Amino acid sequence: PEQATEVPPLGFAVAQLAGVYILAENRDGLVVVDMHAAHERITYEKLKQSYADRDLVRQPLLVPETISVAESEANLVEHSGAALEQLGLVVDRSGPTTLTVREVPALLRNADVESLLRDVLADMSESGRSHRVDDASDDFLATMACHHSVRANRLLTIDEMNALLREMENTERADQCNHGRPTWTTITMSELDRLFLRGR
Amino acid sequence: PEQATEVPPLGFAVAQLAGVYILAENRDGLVVVDMHAAHERITYEKLKQSYADRDLVRQPLLVPETISVAESEANLVEHSGAALEQLGLVVDRSGPTTLTVREVPALLRNADVESLLRDVLADMSESGRSHRVDDASDDFLATMACHHSVRANRLLTIDEMNALLREMENTERADQCNHGRPTWTTITMSELDRLFLRGR
Structure with a gap:
């Protein structure tokens, strides 16, 4: 019918x-x-597709966000800048234990930036700094997707x-x-x- | 809380x-x-309460409804007028095989009058004409309630x-x-x- x-x-x-x-x-x-x-x-599937297409659009934060972290985490970011950028995150080390987030994936523009970064850093520490980001990218993207979702x-x-x-x-x-x-x-x-x- | x-x-x-x-x-x-x-x-509980209180409000039909029935059913109605009235139904025999419904319970004013009467007659035939209506009134009221309910x-x-x-x-x-x-x-x-x- x-x-x-x-x-x-x-x-x-x-x-x-x-x-x-x-x-x-x-x-x-x-x-x-x-x-x-x-x-x-x-959100995860969209992020994954954009990542695969090297088309993860970033959006600069109007006010860059400064976050206090452990020194090991700051080191990690300093050595993984390119990898993070591929994930849509532009983060600078701005001090021994300070990071500044400048850009985030446009898809996640409404996310809580601090908890987003902390979770991604936790993922990266877990998977090991020597690990290529590509191998673990799905995990990172999943973690990020969680931050955007309807609460x-x-x-x-x-x-x-x-x-x-x-x-x-x-x-x-x-x-x-x-x-x-x-x-x-x-x-x-x-x-x-x-x-x-x-x-x- | x-x-x-x-x-x-x-x-x-x-x-x-x-x-x-x-x-x-x-x-x-x-x-x-x-x-x-x-x-x-x-609807059933309301009808039952009204029946128990002898307070089953009837409502005259704007246009009385004439219904063809078996002769046995017409006989039944002729002998049970008072009982039907207690149930809120005013029905006359208007011919050997014809009934005319003049009033129905106000609660059932939107019901399909013909099918309402047919179902009550079926109940009455089943329970036997000699049966006192009071004993079977719950069944009659339940039957009637069904006709009023949200479809x-x-x-x-x-x-x-x-x-x-x-x-x-x-x-x-x-x-x-x-x-x-x-x-x-x-x-x-x-x-x-x-x-x-x-x-x-």
Whole structure:
């Protein structure tokens, strides 16, 4: 039937639940989306694609951010400037234990810059400074994606929710978050009907 | 906490699903209400209370409705006028196989009068004409309640949904429909979280 083909796979948003889940209606029934996980995944895939295309657009911060770190971390940054730049981060060492962040990936312009950098530094320390960034880039990008994603309790409008659903449909591997958990699930009408002992 | 006490047991409506279920959010998570079953139950309890109070308000039909029936059914009505009146139905025999409905319970003024009467006649035939209406009145009232209830695919506004939730909270035995099935159920946040393998 014509009407059925108009409903996209993840359906249309109907509400947000507890600031955590998006509820949508599709042909099968109720779609429940973990909005943080879904958004994180979309951002990650975008970052990965841009990184692969050497097209990770950077955006200068209006006010460069100065961050105190351990000396070992400052050393790490000094020796990894080019690698960080490939990841979209322009960071200078501005003192023995001070870093200054000047540019971030445009995709992450709304992120908390300090915690973003700290997490990337933690990743880099873990993977070892001698490790080529390319090998670990997926981890770094995943870490960065996490900082951009919709946080719990952010209220979304129905339009924003639908935009996220459409993006999920157009993103590869959007079914799983970066940690391998599902980003959405369906509670079908027949599962609901069973809860109500319908049709018995 | 103060805020928590403000959420009513069945929560606040957030959406309608597939024209069948009301979705609401309460302190536990997602509330799913079978809107037809819930409304039927509320109507039934109201009819029962009015019947017990001898206060079943009738409403004259603007245009009395004439219905063709079997002769046995017409006989039944002729001998049960008073009993039917107690149920809120004023029905005359207007021919050997013809009945005319003049008044219906005010609560059921929007019901399909013909199918309402046919179902009540079926109940009466089944329970036997000699049977006192009082003994079977609950069955009759349940049958009648069914005719008034919100049908599937009737779109409700959020306000109408909330009104129904509040009525459910104020109706005895509103947890079960007239057939003993649940009228609502909860999918808790932890059940949802489990679907998303959260917290593992």
